[in-house]
Amino acid sequence: MPSLQEKNPHLRPLDPRKDLTGVADLIDICFDFHMDEDGREYVRQIRQVAQSQNSLLGMSQNLGSGGVPMQGFVWEVDGKLVGNLTIIPFLRSGRWHFLIANVATNPSYRRQGIARKLTQTALKHIREHNGSMAWLQVREDNPGAYELYSSLGFKEVARRTTYRALPRNxxxxxxxxxxxxxxxxxxxxxxxxxxxxxxxxxxxxxxxxxxxxxxxxxxxxxxxxxxxxxxxxxxxxxxxxxxxxxxxxxxxxxxxxxxxxxxxxxxxxxxxxxxxxxxxxxxxxxxxxxxxxxxxxxxxxxxxxGYEKHLTLIWMNQSIDQGQSSFRTDKTA
Ligand SMILES: CC(C)(COP(=O)(O)OP(=O)(O)OC[C@H]1O[C@@H](n2cnc3c(N)ncnc32)[C@H](O)[C@@H]1OP(=O)(O)O)[C@@H](O)C(=O)NCCC(=O)NCCS
Incomplete structure (x- = not known):
């Protein structure tokens, strides 16, 4: 069987030892418009871990630190990361579930099927690792991403709004x-x-x-x-x-x-x-x-x-059928 990279030379698993700065750059470019203080803190953490990896001690301490991407897939063109997806496994009632996060494509490379291929590859990875459920969250004001995930078999589970009361009024x-x-x-x-x-x-x-x-x-x-x-x-x-x-x-x-x-x-x-x-x-x-x-x-x-609407997220999931593929299309860049 051809390897992932033989099939698609741009797509490979995330290597947290060398990719984290590129991932942080991509998140900055792709999510900047919507990023709140928590988002900025998250990107700072990724950069911090990336920097500390210059020392062996820092690397051993930081690999696996909460939230920072440790598993996922990237899309690389001429040595530059232009697409990214993070996978976060967790146990629920004794079964493996996986959260898909940070799906992002550099604006100059959009609508070429990169996010679709990254998500399909993540679903395949989840199936191969005995995952029973894949989860993700998408903003209500992001119909393009919603369309992408729906076309790959994700179903809406809930819509939740976060309200914020600032210390005034x-x-x-x-x-x-x-x-x-x-x-x-x-x-x-x-x-x-x-x-x-x-x-x-x-x-x-x-x-x-x-x-x-x-x-x-x-x-x-x-x-x-x-x-x-x-x-x-x-x-x-x-x-x-x-x-x-x-x-x-x-x-x-x-x-x-x-x-x-x-x-x-x-x-x-x-x-x-x-x-x-x-x-x-x-x-x-x-x-x-x-x-x-x-x-x-x-x-x-x-x-x-006095509570303002801050964000509405749509939660989506799909159960992973260990027997067969759920992919409908295979359009790639
Ligand atoms: C959403 C995002 C990841 C899509 O990346 P992409 O590589 O351009 O997506 P793809 O080319 O694989 O698109 C696959 C399908 O998704 C849908 N889609 C993607 N972007 C869309 C858009 N802007 N408008 C409408 N539909 C869109 C389409 O159905 C598309 O299929 P088509 O091109 O055959 O019509 C990218 O726009 C991005 O990085 N946005 C900012 C970060 C973000 O919102 N991430 C998602 C977090 S949940």
Missing amino acids: YKSLPAGSSIYLTRRHSKDWPIQKAWLQAIYPPEIAWHLPFQIKDFEPGFWNSLRQFIEDEPIRQWSARRGERLLGVASLETNLGNTDNLWLALPQDIEEDALFALLTTARLEGSSVRTISVNFPTGVAERCFQSA
């Missing part, structure tokens, strides 16, 4: 509302847990910094949070005795805190508004609050509470 609770807030009570937990599981189901939660058990009331969680200095503050919204929602504000090491919302399917927007504004008023005055929520649900309520 404080809103206060509406006067005269019959909703009131308390700290989260232990007895709220069973309902809170069920609501959290509905809003952050497993197919979403695995890729978020979200651990449902962290919100459970009890001595050990309080002690752990105290020791790790990562407090979680939780508020419950009620009308009379009735619980209407719970918000959990989790402090992170970076500049952004995460707010996780537990709400019933028939959301009372006044309760959501009260939770969103309380998190802003009682949270840090210098940090950003980020909320991940199903797209299109209560959007106006987020906006009126």
